[in-house]
Amino acid sequence: MELKVQILGSSSAIPLSGRNPTAQFVTIASRHFLVDCGEGTQIQLRRNRIGFSRIEHILISHLHGDHFYGLVPLLSTLHLLDRQKEVHIYGPPELEKGIYDLLALSHAKLRYPLVFHPLNMKEPDLVYEDKGIKVHSFPLKHSLPCCGFFFQEKPKPRKFIKEALAKYSIPNAEIRQIKQGADWEDENGNIVPNHELTTDAPASLSYAFCTDTKPIKQLRKLLPDAPDLLYHEATFSEDLKDRAKQTKHSTAKQAAEIAQLVEAKHLIIGHFSVRYDEFDELLQEAKAVFPKTHIAVEKTTFKLQSSEKLLIELGS
Amino acid sequence: MELKVQILGSSSAIPLSGRNPTAQFVTIASRHFLVDCGEGTQIQLRRNRIGFSRIEHILISHLHGDHFYGLVPLLSTLHLLDRQKEVHIYGPPELEKGIYDLLALSHAKLRYPLVFHPLNMKEPDLVYEDKGIKVHSFPLKHSLPCCGFFFQEKPKPRKFIKEALAKYSIPNAEIRQIKQGADWEDENGNIVPNHELTTDAPASLSYAFCTDTKPIKQLRKLLPDAPDLLYHEATFSEDLKDRAKQTKHSTAKQAAEIAQLVEAKHLIIGHFSVRYDEFDELLQEAKAVFPKTHIAVEKTTFKLQSSEKLLIELGS
Numbered sequence: 010m011e012l013k014v015q016i017l018g019s020s021s022a023i024p025l026s027g028r029n030p031t032a033q034f035v036t037i038a039s040r041h042f043l044v045d046c047g048e049g050t051q052i053q054l055r056r057n058r059i060g061f062s063r064i065e066h067i068l069i070s071h072l073h074g075d076h077f078y079g080l081v082p083l084l085s086t087l088h089l090l091d092r093q094k095e096v097h098i099y100g101p102p103e104l105e106k107g108i109y110d111l112l113a114l115s116h117a118k119l120r121y122p123l124v125f126h127p128l129n130m131k132e133p134d135l136v137y138e139d140k141g142i143k144v145h146s147f148p149l150k151h152s153l154p155c156c157g158f159f160f161q162e163k164p165k166p167r168k169f170i171k172e173a174l175a176k177y178s179i180p181n182a183e184i185r186q187i188k189q190g191a192d193w194e195d196e197n198g199n200i201v202p203n204h205e206l207t208t209d210a211p212a213s214l215s216y217a218f219c220t221d222t223k224p225i226k227q228l229r230k231l232l233p234d235a236p237d238l239l240y241h242e243a244t245f246s247e248d249l250k251d252r253a254k255q256t257k258h259s260t261a262k263q264a265a266e267i268a269q270l271v272e273a274k275h276l277i278i279g280h281f282s283v284r285y286d287e288f289d290e291l292l293q294e295a296k297a298v299f300p301k302t303h304i305a306v307e308k309t310t311f312k313l314q315s316s317e318k319l320l321i322e323l324g325s
Numbered sequence: 326m327e328l329k330v331q332i333l334g335s336s337s338a339i340p341l342s343g344r345n346p347t348a349q350f351v352t353i354a355s356r357h358f359l360v361d362c363g364e365g366t367q368i369q370l371r372r373n374r375i376g377f378s379r380i381e382h383i384l385i386s387h388l389h390g391d392h393f394y395g396l397v398p399l400l401s402t403l404h405l406l407d408r409q410k411e412v413h414i415y416g417p418p419e420l421e422k423g424i425y426d427l428l429a430l431s432h433a434k435l436r437y438p439l440v441f442h443p444l445n446m447k448e449p450d451l452v453y454e455d456k457g458i459k460v461h462s463f464p465l466k467h468s469l470p471c472c473g474f475f476f477q478e479k480p481k482p483r484k485f486i487k488e489a490l491a492k493y494s495i496p497n498a499e500i501r502q503i504k505q506g507a508d509w510e511d512e513n514g515n516i517v518p519n520h521e522l523t524t525d526a527p528a529s530l531s532y533a534f535c536t537d538t539k540p541i542k543q544l545r546k547l548l549p550d551a552p553d554l555l556y557h558e559a560t561f562s563e564d565l566k567d568r569a570k571q572t573k574h575s576t577a578k579q580a581a582e583i584a585q586l587v588e589a590k591h592l593i594i595g596h597f598s599v600r601y602d603e604f605d606e607l608l609q610e611a612k613a614v615f616p617k618t619h620i621a622v623e624k625t626t627f628k629l630q631s632s633e634k635l636l637i638e639l640g641s
Contacts, residue, residue, distance in 0.1 A: 048398040074431040082364040107430040114423040115390040
């Protein structure tokens with residue numbers, strides 16, 4: 010299994026040519042989540058060759074325009090493309106009426122079902138669960154109610170060593186329990202310990218998405234676990250700490266400190282102010298605190314195959 | 326003086342990479358009008374190096390999303406850029422509430438004045454006038470109320486021949502009347518006819534914008550004059566005439582026929598369906614009827630310096 014984060018946009022509020030507002034396409038255990046949907050996200054999906062049929066769940070962190078102005082245009086296009094399958098939207102409660110108001114203004118009646126899931130903007134909450142994964146929301150601290158999201162693979166069973174089947178004459182029906190960790194008692198009463206029958210389960214990977222927010226020192230308590238991969242906003246560099254505080258954003262250094270505090274394995278920083286033409290200063294500032302920091306450049310894909318192994322593919 | 330039409334987007338409803346929804350930047354007698362504002366128009370303005378301070382008047386033809394989903398994002402960015410000067414918006418009456426609803430949802434209170442001018446969707450109407458130009462709206466025929474726009478320079482005074490001043494001892498105070506067409510009677514009672522004192526006034530140029538609409542055979546009656554330049558939608562080619570009729574759009578051939586009927590000097594066609602990868606078929610179809618037809622390719626600027634002289638600059 011693989012956890013994949015595709016950066017569709019990582020600029021802050023003012024879009025520039027080649028720098029789009031926040032949107033990410035997250036794939037975890039083969040489930041897909043579009044996280045935030047700034048203006049132009051549908052074009053960014055096309056540029057990243059992400060088929061619209063893979064849009065199933067859309068999470069909106071908060072209602073600043075640069076995080077959701079592309080939502081209704083995308084929903085309209087899905088309608089024009091004759092979408093039939095339902096779309097699930099998770100967002101601040103007021104968003105639901107806003108979507109229908111704007112659709113009504115533009116004379117669009119969607120031909121597919123839209124299922125709206127209001128987020129709890131005050132407490133951590135389970136927003137999605139199936140047999141393989143869980144997604145929690147948790148409150149961030151911004152100038153308006155804002156949620157982060159925590160994507161988590163569920164613990165997986167241990168891997169059964171096929172050769173043990175014949176060696177110890179284990180019936181097929183027993184394998185499930187052994188994969189859960191049980192030892193095996195053969196017909197002579199000999200106990201074969203589990204570690205001779207199985208190898209460790211593949212890692213259950215996790216990803217936390219945090220934008221827009223001031224640094225939250227208690228963030229670890231809001232997360233169900235330490236994230237393998239953390240995306241944290243870093244709108245400013247440390248010399249603009251006051252500006253960050255005033256606008257309830259974070260500096261690159263603060264983002265790195267948060268990565269340490271929550272015991273993340275890898276950090277991606279993004280949501281850079283338009284004042285930065287290049288991001289090396291922000292990257293170095295964060296790396297001084299948290300060496301495994303990376304930049305959320307558009308068209309970059311981050312692939313996590315185990316806690317330790319992060320692959321970075323730069324798009325063309 | 327010059328009439329200039331910059332194509333920011335000319336695709337129909339479904340945006341594709343490199344093909345943006347409708348938006349044009351029209352400059353006439355040094356006044357600027359943004360005409361329609363599909364998703365991503367603010368990025369297109371930047372790509373075309375059109376400074377946001379030149380955004381003064383925004384005309385919205387109708388409320389299909391591909392013609393206005395970029396409006397509130399643009400208004401928000403103007404706010405973030407500390408805009409002070411007012412912005413005038415001309416659109417279907419329901420748009421005003423829609424703008425404020427979406428701004429409220431995104432917690433944005435504009436710091437500059439927004440002046441909304443509801444369009445008359447049923448009758449031709451004067452929507453803007455100053456000493457140099459007039460802009461009329463007129464009803465088109467689409468699946469929902471839709472307006473076209475007619476931009477027109479006012480008649481200009483004739484040009485005074487400077488040499489006549491000394492030759493006929495004309496006092497400065499008389500020049501204004503002579504430029505309006507008056508003859509001159511010198512102190513001996515001799516009449517100097519106006520054509521010896523002046524040359525023809527520079528042409529008063531005009532531009533008609535027509536999208537989305539089925540062909541309107543009576544269109545000439547809705548326009549105050551024959552347009553020098555006509556933009557007419559041509560969503561389909563003639564072999565999809567039935568589809569055009571059903572969706573209340575036009576074919577390239579029909580657009581050309583309308584250009585003939587309204588006695589336009591030049592025609593630009595656009596708003597092409599996503600089914601067309603290239604537009605030569607549409608261009609040839611229109612040219613067979615109306616030879617002076619051009620394609621509204623993005624980043625193209627059409628400059629009209631006289632009725633006859635159309636310059637086309639292709640953007641890079």
